[in-house]
């Protein structure tokens with residue numbers, strides 16, 4: 302349904318049960334234009350495709366990947382920190398990280414095991430002869446794409462635990478892409494593919510929509526209003 306000014310976004314959110322009646326007061330604190338935007342973005346969000354960053358150390362690269370994930374509708378990012386702290390550059394993120402669900406893990410094996418338990422297949426980017434070209438990957442199951450460190454790439458543990466390794470075929474003299482470029486190309490390709498393959502399963506469930514929309518509504522309030530809402534809860 303295309304929401305425009307004639308439609309009442311508040312009524313729509315309540316009717317579709319994205320917002321419960323008890324949160325009606327929060328809805329009334331946000332201008333309709335903002336609610337419309339949140340709703341339109343929510344409709345494109347997915348957990349079917351997810352990203353794992355392993356020891357990506359540069360703040361600009363960290364930020365650029367988060368921005369691409371957000372822009373292409375990927376809601377969940379897992380971060381396994383490397384030598385440097387995870388501190389995405391704010392000038393690059395453009396606040397993209399505010400709208401994402403980021404899970405911080407300290408160990409790559411534990412992180413991959415948890416994702417596998419949730420039903421994900423793990424595709425690890427790896428510059429090797431055995432790696433499958435990106436265009437040949439299949440997305441018949443929920444999929445995590447793993448990207449590695451600027452210098453050393455992904456760990457042996459990640460490769461060993463992968464369902465598949467993949468590569469964006471290189472045609473020039475350089476051997477690799479910048480991590481954030483590799484991530485952007487891969488996310489765009491895999492989300493397009495998965496949308497066609499998974500149909501409705503690609504998009505968030507109603508429960509996921511409710512949880513994320515509430516979080517986004519709270520993030521859309523100024524500090525004073527957020528405190529008022531917290532007092533009611």
Ligand SMILES: C[S@@+](CC[C@H](N)C(=O)[O-])C[C@H]1O[C@@H](n2cnc3c(N)ncnc32)[C@H](O)[C@@H]1O
Pocket residue numbers: 426427428447448449450451452453454455467468469470471476477478479480481483484
């Ligand atoms: C600069 S590369 C690391 C290069 C490292 N020497 C290696 O062999 O992996 C940093 C990350 O970018 C991603 N990447 C770069 N080029 C890629 C390509 N052609 N295909 C897939 N991923 C790539 C991978 O996630 C890689 O771990």
